[in-house]
Amino acid sequence: MAANEYHCNYCHSDCTSLRVRCAECTDFDLCLQCFCCGAEMGEHKRGHKYQLTDGGTFPMFSEDWSAEEETLLLDAIEQHGFGNWDDIADHIGTKTVAETADHYNDTYVHGDVGKASIEPFKDKIVDHTTIEGGLLSPTILNPHEQVEMSAAEQTELGYMPLRDDFEKEYDNDAETLISGLQFNKDDDDLEKDLKIALIDMYIRRLKDRQTKKDIARQHGLIASKHKIIALRRRYCKEDREFRDATRTFARFKTPKEWEEFQNDHLREREVRIRIKELSRYRKNGITKTNVGQEFDEQRLRRERRKENKRKMVGGPTPRKTNVSMGKTQLASAESKTKKEKGSANQEFLDEIKSSSCFDLLSSREVQLCSTMQMKPGFYLTIKIIILKDNLLRRQGVQVKTRYPPNLDKSHRRTIVNYLKESGWIPSS
Numbered sequence: 001m002a003a004n005e006y007h008c009n010y011c012h013s014d015c016t017s018l019r020v021r022c023a024e025c026t027d028f029d030l031c032l033q034c035f036c037c038g039a040e041m042g043e044h045k046r047g048h049k050y051q052l053t054d055g056g057t058f059p060m061f062s063e064d065w066s067a068e069e070e071t072l073l074l075d076a077i078e079q080h081g082f083g084n085w086d087d088i089a090d091h092i093g094t095k096t097v098a099e100t101a102d103h104y105n106d107t108y109v110h111g112d113v114g115k116a117s118i119e120p121f122k123d124k125i126v127d128h129t130t131i132e133g134g135l136l137s138p139t140i141l142n143p144h145e146q147v148e149m150s151a152a153e154q155t156e157l158g159y160m161p162l163r164d165d166f167e168k169e170y171d172n173d174a175e176t177l178i179s180g181l182q183f184n185k186d187d188d189d190l191e192k193d194l195k196i197a198l199i200d201m202y203i204r205r206l207k208d209r210q211t212k213k214d215i216a217r218q219h220g221l222i223a224s225k226h227k228i229i230a231l232r233r234r235y236c237k238e239d240r241e242f243r244d245a246t247r248t249f250a251r252f253k254t255p256k257e258w259e260e261f262q263n264d265h266l267r268e269r270e271v272r273i274r275i276k277e278l279s280r281y282r283k284n285g286i287t288k289t290n291v292g293q294e295f296d297e298q299r300l301r302r303e304r305r306k307e308n309k310r311k312m313v314g315g316p317t318p319r320k321t322n323v324s325m326g327k328t329q330l331a332s333a334e335s336k337t338k339k340e341k342g343s344a345n346q347e348f349l350d351e352i353k354s355s356s357c358f359d360l361l362s363s364r365e366v367q368l369c370s371t372m373q374m375k376p377g378f379y380l381t382i383k384i385i386i387l388k389d390n391l392l393r394r395q396g397v398q399v400k401t402r403y404p405p406n407l408d409k410s411h412r413r414t415i416v417n418y419l420k421e422s423g424w425i426p427s428s
Helices: 032-037 067-080 085-092 097-109 112-117 151-157 189-218 225-232 237-252 255-283 289-313 327-352 363-372 376-394 409-422
Strands: 018-022 050-054
Touching: 018 032, 067 085, 067 097, 085 097, 097 112, 189 237, 237 255, 255 289, 327 363, 363 376, 363 409, 376 409
Parallel strands: none
Antiparallel strands: 018 050
């Protein structure tokens, strides 16, 4: 055997270009075919450690690319990254840029190596935004009707008409639920279920936000403040209060049904008023509508004459009462009001007797607190504030009395007048 030639110890074929040398046996070489078959001979076993010995000149996938060039190509791809063909070709040294790119794509991407190692692409993302054959975005052909408002009103409301969005949406912090959410390979089943539950919560909050936006659009609530105020002025006070009280139920009806409901309630109130007028006509023996109108006109004329007489005499204007209420009923109502007020004062007096500050009040102060329905502790606080500020004024210090915000002005004047009458503070 020549010094530069090697033969397989198993099949005796020439393996000079590439041989597998056993690292545990002495001078034992195998060709690639025998090594792949797991050949064993003498003390050599297939599980022994081995070493590939070659000059790197044999071809692997194509005749014009040696094994050494293939190794340099893979090392350059790992070092410089896929697509940097100038640096990769320079690293190989024997191939051009075009040859390097074509060989890699033909062999490692589209060739047998690529088919065996790269899985075919499967689109696992399911599109839930549209039905089969439908438009991806139906609002492109049928956009929302833009709300008419000036640029200043849009800025004040934070509304963007072209996008039909607000700068600050309902439940604006809903995205914080999933802002830091990540799925990792190391997550167990419990962690995955928890993250999926957070996503479901976020979807429900988005649906709730869109529902409220749709309701606001359908019922005309996305409008300028002045327009909404002008629409409210069309109704009387009773109608506005009824609309405000029942507004929360508008989400369960369409705009047309909701408007019919409001109009039916308005019609019901008008019918009730008319029934009350007809009942009054019947009590006065009136059976015809035209006679009832004459009766109302005569009643208004009588009231005007009485009012003019009172102005000429100079007496006080009495409180307006219902026509059907006589003087006896008015007197009984006033006496009943006085009795109720007296009983209320007595109940409040019994209540404040158990207060810790009750013993600090004089008899007049007890009566004063009972009349104003004011607790002794609060009254003493107001009294101390007034006396302290009055003492500072007498010393030449300019102060501005700061009363508690929940103190009624009439109660404040009553307390100040009492302190002046009692000599606690000067009258001037």
